[in-house]
Amino acid sequence: MMADFSVLPPALIVDDEPNIVELLGITLQGMGIAVTGAYSLAEAFARLAEGAPSLCLSDLRLPDGSGIDLVRRLHALHPRVPVAVITAYSSADGAVEAMQAGAFDYMAKPIELTRLRRLISQAVDLARLSPMGSDGTQRLVGDSPVMRRLRDDIRRVARSNAPVHITGESGTGKELAARAIHASGVRHDKPFVAVNCGAIPDGLVESELFGAEKGAYSGAVQRREGLFVAANGGTIFLDEVGELPMMVQVKLLRAIQERSIRPLGASREIPLDLRFISATHRNLQEMVVAGSFRRDLLYRLDVVRLHMPPLREHPEDIPQLAEVILQRIGGAQPGVPTRLSAGTLARLGGYAFPGNVRELENLLERRIALQRDDILPEEELTSSGRVTPENSVLAAVSASAAAAGLDTAEAALLRQMLGQAGGDRHHAADLLGVSVQSLELRLSRLSLEEIA
Numbered sequence: 001m002m003a004d005f006s007v008l009p010p011a012l013i014v015d016d017e018p019n020i021v022e023l024l025g026i027t028l029q030g031m032g033i034a035v036t037g038a039y040s041l042a043e044a045f046a047r048l049a050e051g052a053p054s055l056c057l058s059d060l061r062l063p064d065g066s067g068i069d070l071v072r073r074l075h076a077l078h079p080r081v082p083v084a085v086i087t088a089y090s091s092a093d094g095a096v097e098a099m100q101a102g103a104f105d106y107m108a109k110p111i112e113l114t115r116l117r118r119l120i121s122q123a124v125d126l127a128r129l130s131p132m133g134s135d136g137t138q139r140l141v142g143d144s145p146v147m148r149r150l151r152d153d154i155r156r157v158a159r160s161n162a163p164v165h166i167t168g169e170s171g172t173g174k175e176l177a178a179r180a181i182h183a184s185g186v187r188h189d190k191p192f193v194a195v196n197c198g199a200i201p202d203g204l205v206e207s208e209l210f211g212a213e214k215g216a217y218s219g220a221v222q223r224r225e226g227l228f229v230a231a232n233g234g235t236i237f238l239d240e241v242g243e244l245p246m247m248v249q250v251k252l253l254r255a256i257q258e259r260s261i262r263p264l265g266a267s268r269e270i271p272l273d274l275r276f277i278s279a280t281h282r283n284l285q286e287m288v289v290a291g292s293f294r295r296d297l298l299y300r301l302d303v304v305r306l307h308m309p310p311l312r313e314h315p316e317d318i319p320q321l322a323e324v325i326l327q328r329i330g331g332a333q334p335g336v337p338t339r340l341s342a343g344t345l346a347r348l349g350g351y352a353f354p355g356n357v358r359e360l361e362n363l364l365e366r367r368i369a370l371q372r373d374d375i376l377p378e379e380e381l382t383s384s385g386r387v388t389p390e391n392s393v394l395a396a397v398s399a400s401a402a403a404a405g406l407d408t409a410e411a412a413l414l415r416q417m418l419g420q421a422g423g424d425r426h427h428a429a430d431l432l433g434v435s436v437q438s439l440e441l442r443l444s445r446l447s448l449e450e451i452a
């Protein structure tokens with residue numbers, strides 16, 4: 001779809017080399033975007049004071065300072081204005097710092113026109129993305145403060161091409177988060193390719209990822225496109241990236257730096273326009289120290305970090321998660337309960353879930369497969385997962401509320417259960433395992449009658 005750029009304010013181009021300002025200006029104008037130029041940091045600051053540009057392209061090295069200061073200033077003044085930096089060719093030095101400061105992307109000199117046009121189109125798409133992004137975070141269930149913050153972080157990082165590294169225990173939703181980043185950004189209509197780096201035999205990783213020409217190695221009976229090329233234009237999600245063999249780590253580093261790959265046995269490079277998202281449940285810093293993961297690769301992958309909290313740190317999300325999962329897996333089967341009783345929820349809340357949300361899913365799937373009611377027998381919650389009272393569900397309803405006193409904790413629990421019951425007192429009483437009269441008495445004692 002051809003965008004209508006005419007309604008945008010001018011783009012700001014900052015470079016001390018007039019011919020670069022001219023080249024960028026001509027390209028932008030050719031795409032229908034008005035431009036304004038600045039030849040120093042001071043001049044750029046003066047332009048910003050006049051108003052927000054639609055987007056900004058700036059050299060990193062300016063005569064009176066660093067383009068990173070401009071990125072910071074722009075990000076602070078107008079956080080939704082996309083800014084990209086132009087780096088010196090050899091090393092793309094400063095690119096990682098610029099993206100950490102808020103640049104959505106970078107481009108190395110000498111400037112390649114096809115790439116410049118793509119960068120500008122992405123910047124325009126970003127400038128037009130609604131404040132909340134095209135929201136791909138709905139599938140990440142949970143209203144706890146950590147989950148809300150996570151969804152905000154995802155929407156924020158979705159407005160950039162910077163590589164994201166997702167850490168977190170197994171089953172915490174790292175892949176779900178990667179998909180949400182992709183779905184919330186300007187690449188949402190392009191491919192998302194997930195690769196489990198640990199699941200590919202060492203000898204095949206290179207050809208699987210980068211592709212191979214027919215006959216490139218013994219056994220290569222036909223040409224292989226490779227997953228990077230399959231994902232081109234979109235996002236590649238490298239799960240368990242710590243499992244990559246050293247030789248492939250070198251090639252991955254090159255692919256990120258050069259933005260191109262050469263399939264095995266091929267004579268030419270293929271240009272790449274990819275967003276990299278990686279994940280691991282291992283400690284890559286430790287692997288770097290142990291010599292099994294390249295420090296320079298970690299530096300390139302870990303530009304923006306997202307951490308997925310283990311389920312035991314937000315047990316207050318268990319009821320909602322259970323409901324969504326039950327609806328998803330049991331929705332088609334008549335008679336399958338889509339809510340759990342208060343007793344079951346309390347037992348689940350007292351469990352540490354070493355396998356996190358995936359374990360909760362498995363547990364609920366088993367219940368449905370066995371066609372049992374929603375009672376989870378003690379023996380299913382293995383002793384390894386048992387937790388201490390301080391992170392049980394009742395404590396977790398609101399640890400801070402509990403600290404403020406018993407009444408506050410009770411009020412928080414009543415609010416939560418009424419919320420879950422959609423305001424239905426009978427249902428809420430069921431969830432709590434008390435009579436409606438008892439629930440009403442408690443509500444009245446705590447002056448909460450109005451919330452139901």
Ligand SMILES: Nc1ncnc2c1ncn2[C@@H]1O[C@H](COP(=O)(O)OP(=O)(O)OP(=O)(O)O)[C@@H](O)[C@H]1O
Pocket residue numbers: 139140141142168169170171172173174175176177239281321357358361
């Ligand atoms: N917040 C959440 N809301 C809804 N479903 C979730 C949430 N977190 C995880 N899940 C579900 O739990 C399962 C495991 O999630 P996912 O595969 O993304 O975890 P992971 O961290 O990538 O696991 P691993 O490290 O084992 O690859 C998936 O079915 C996913 O849909």
